[in-house]
Amino acid sequence: MALANVNVCGPKTARVCAKSMKMDVGAKVGRPGAMSRVVRVRASAEKIDFNDEGAFTLPYAPVREALLPDGPWTVIDGGVCAAKGFKVAGYKAGLRKKGTRADCALIVADEDATCAGIFTTNLMCAAPVAFCKKQLAGKPTARALLINAGQANAATGDAGFADSQATADALSKALGVAGDDILLMSTGVIGQRIKMDKLLPAIDVLAANVEASTAAANAAATAICTTDLVRKTIAIEVDIGGKKVRMGGMAKGSGMIHPNMATMLGVVTCDAAVSPEVWRGITSRAGTNSFNQISVDGDTSTNDSLVCFASGKAGNAVITDANSADAKLLEQALTAVCRGLAKAIAWDGEGATCLIECNVSGAMDDEDARVIARSVVCSSLAKAAIFGHDPNWGRLACAAGYASPVKHNFNQNDLKLSLGPHQLMDKGQPLAFDAVAASQYLKDVTGVHGTCVVDISVGSGPGKGQAWGCDLSYDYVKINAEYTT
Template structure:
């Protein structure tokens, strides 16, 4: 069975339940702000975090809890990042303690996360007062509710799952994610919680997660700002009954790693398309690079360029900005041999060959670049490596959203 997308999100995998509710962090009572995911059995677990030197307190606590490679639950709030607060670690620990008590599990088996405004003390009482109710509401159909509860400026819920076959057993991998702004390569305010019923050892899970994140979430940029709270965590219940993956090699590992990458890439695309104020998803695919590192540099360079993003907002085929970004991004290439083209469901057109402009129809270019998903194709002539990065256009609304985010 090939990798297939299925319903269920983070609760598609056997053993997992989830839910989300409003507890009182947000003033708007119509917006849920507290989510929980729980496994019926102990799980192997792994996570990757922001590379920002400023890290949210929940990351510090979660890192400690995952040192033994096990977890059973996730507790996460939105509306407040619990970052740069003197009492941040204490409150993150209190969140874990409350969740553990409500679920009847060990405190250090809880993954904790927060997202929202930075530098404002987290009101912990609303969380502590609501965790028992949230735990009682956990459902096999609750992934969508949990996904809603972790949203901040997101406009689209990110809730997906895939299935594949390992050792003759059907395995599901599901996840929820949030992130719309403050997103940039090296984990961008992005949270992602993945569950699977595959039997996978914690070291192998860690290897597969890092490989998937490197080609998905780390290839996303919305605005060039790397958040303080980014976390991507995965728990594996083993309830699918496949032979446990204990080595990061072999056919079953490659299938699992491929399915995890497929899920993470789909979520990454959703994050980029839902960038704050965005009107279109930008995809930059670089081919012909001397190696993967240079392909990634070039693809990220184009996606991160404010001038490219602004041109795409205006549906302006200003290919010189693309070439310019390739030139300053640090990729080793001969810019005099670079080709650039644009493509969307409205068609495609070449605009640059061998580092120089060629005649093209401005009318067709306008149509191609006016679609809600636009691909920028950059062809180098240095080798066979390729990479793809995901981003969005830069609109007036991005400034409006971030001009008064705190107040």
């Protein structure tokens, strides 16, 4: 999914120009006095039971077990509440057409948090996407993010944007924070405005119930799901600058997933102290190497959004040098969290029976390798062959060959291709391989909803890239033939 970055500007401190984007640097962020504001909530609001099975029960995606990349971090509990300085809540406001699942979530930072966002490149972007772009273009910090499921608030014109503004105004009042501290996300049916008569009363309830607990984090991760069969959430801890830095994330997405941002919503909270400029760059690159490398069905959504917060509560020295060891480790950790969540989305693709991972090497540069890998996981013919347990090397090679845009075309005589442990091609020619064993590999993978690994080498260059998708089953057609969009 190709998320587009948002220009961020903030306090009148030192400014630099990087890639034509003005961004703040320096340790201090936010407005004078903003750090001391206290969130106000109404004590009389309804109490939410985050263990309510009807509202918040959804199986857990195997992020920590199988999908999170290895690295110098420890997996911990807590989801988006794992990082210091954040509280969350989930709630059933009655926005969904049917069912008992919760449908809105709120993430609140105790104080101004450095914030970066990347959003769908679809020209039909939804009202909340336009709203977030406007908010983040004005300042590099935020205090709260409200997410609703049920209505996408896309293709709703000026009235839809007015609904977003009214929602932000209500949340600003409920929390006692400034209006430009609020961010919004929506997911659901395109062309439908949010049920404001349901959402506005829910805002006070959410604001009064935010807490820093694993139960609340799981409730929020469940509330934002639509056709998802599992909730996607993860948290890690890593040593940076002699301090324990925590990072947690949640995401939703199952269909209308394609590089350039899919019907994907993602939120990451982190307690590292980092300058807005560095955090912005880290978030952009992490998105490029994770969410922009997944595809389920080739459709790019109107609502795709990734927002990453950094509270600065870990106590590390503020990271201001993008080339420092601390910055590189922070980027490595954020990329891992984003990749784990992105792979969980592809794993949970509508009707999918396996995750497809394509690893490309030997390209002239990393970008070419990423483009080729994306092309393979996007191929409907290759995806259908994997679902049918057909080790069809021709479809995989064909998809690699038509990848576009690549800056440097590869020589087909350099192509090597393997499916799991079975090498199918070398020097651009098919090899004699055990077709029965290769088919059994696919049966074994799809039988346990595992990972089908496709390895492709296109030459001797230094470029490497990965992409993730899923197989294409009968159920995908059934699900989307019956689901209103």
